[in-house]
Amino acid sequence: MSFWKQALISLILLAVAFFGWARFFPGSSEILARWGMDWVPFATVARAPDQPAGPGNGQRQRGGQQQAVVAATVTEETINDRLSAIGTGRARQTVAVTPYAAGRMTEMLVTSGATVKAGDLIAKLDDETEKIAVDRARFALDDAIAKQERMQQLRTSNTATSVQVTEAALAVDNARLALRDAELALARRSIPAPISGVVGILPVAAGNYVSTSTEIARIDDRTSILVDFWVPERYAGMVEVGMPLSAASVARPGEVHEGKVSALDNRIDDQSRTLQVQALLENPNDRLRAGMSFQVTMEFPGDVYPAVDPLAVQWGSDGAYVWLVKDGKAVRTDVKIIQRNTDTVLVQAAISPGDIVVTEGVHAVRNGAPVMIGRTDTPRQTAPAETAATSTSGT
Numbered sequence: 001m002s003f004w005k006q007a008l009i010s011l012i013l014l015a016v017a018f019f020g021w022a023r024f025f026p027g028s029s030e031i032l033a034r035w036g037m038d039w040v041p042f043a044t045v046a047r048a049p050d051q052p053a054g055p056g057n058g059q060r061q062r063g064g065q066q067q068a069v070v071a072a073t074v075t076e077e078t079i080n081d082r083l084s085a086i087g088t089g090r091a092r093q094t095v096a097v098t099p100y101a102a103g104r105m106t107e108m109l110v111t112s113g114a115t116v117k118a119g120d121l122i123a124k125l126d127d128e129t130e131k132i133a134v135d136r137a138r139f140a141l142d143d144a145i146a147k148q149e150r151m152q153q154l155r156t157s158n159t160a161t162s163v164q165v166t167e168a169a170l171a172v173d174n175a176r177l178a179l180r181d182a183e184l185a186l187a188r189r190s191i192p193a194p195i196s197g198v199v200g201i202l203p204v205a206a207g208n209y210v211s212t213s214t215e216i217a218r219i220d221d222r223t224s225i226l227v228d229f230w231v232p233e234r235y236a237g238m239v240e241v242g243m244p245l246s247a248a249s250v251a252r253p254g255e256v257h258e259g260k261v262s263a264l265d266n267r268i269d270d271q272s273r274t275l276q277v278q279a280l281l282e283n284p285n286d287r288l289r290a291g292m293s294f295q296v297t298m299e300f301p302g303d304v305y306p307a308v309d310p311l312a313v314q315w316g317s318d319g320a321y322v323w324l325v326k327d328g329k330a331v332r333t334d335v336k337i338i339q340r341n342t343d344t345v346l347v348q349a350a351i352s353p354g355d356i357v358v359t360e361g362v363h364a365v366r367n368g369a370p371v372m373i374g375r376t377d378t379p380r381q382t383a384p385a386e387t388a389a390t391s392t393s394g395t
Contacts, residue, residue, distance in 0.1 A: 068374030069361030081302025087229030
């Protein structure tokens, strides 16, 4: 094949590639326009009705008429305004009752599920040895007091010295301390309830030998329930003690209980990057139990961003942008995408609710050129964004 034939075929292939790139590559019309190649059909946009067609006028011709575009109204939406987390409830106070001393349990005075008040006896240990010790200490005290009285009488007649009188008084004080010690040992053979609440299932019964580490009973104060849950790190600065919240029992989804934040941890967990929060729920009807799971919901001011139709977001070499229509002309506006939803895209840009952006026909739009809008849609509102943080008290 001769040289001129090869050159001709190469030129034809280059021309086909060029026009294919100009026709199908996104943003090729703008690039060609910047190169001053407005004569290429793909480098121009639709002209306004009052402008003539021709090379260099920056308008695209479609059968001699300007092409209409479809636009949408910019709205605004709020995100990060609600936090939902799973928490675990526990009693306001829980005490595992253990005896002060070891011994055989002679009597259990409560039953499982009983309601007790602080100070009520719940069990007794064998106390015969302690009773004998009390009697012995009482006799010793009586004898010491009698000796002190005799020494005081002898002192009046100068028969006893002042040292003997002082020693007799000291013996009385020691006897009183010994009696108090014996009475304390006897009292500790009876096991009282340290708090008011409900007794759980009893792990021991009368006749068992128990030590100081044996759990006699577990008492829960359920007048209010504490719910432990965890929130993401970005909410740490917004959660405060006393903030209101609502909690729905997972077992009873129809019941919603109002509560408040009662405590915050002093640090962020470095593994999960979450903050432990404690909520307080009142339980006047005693329907809530320790160990129940709750869906905790908290409300926050949230962040407000402009929302545009997903079709309005275009991409160029320098990032995302939209075609904003101002005074009937197209203005290319760079945007930063914050969140993608089903029907809208939340962006950060110099646009406001009520502005108009092009959604269809963007290939016929050029920066600064007039735009003919055929139809204007309004994006459907998306449900407020909600942050879910799954948490349990065992984290």
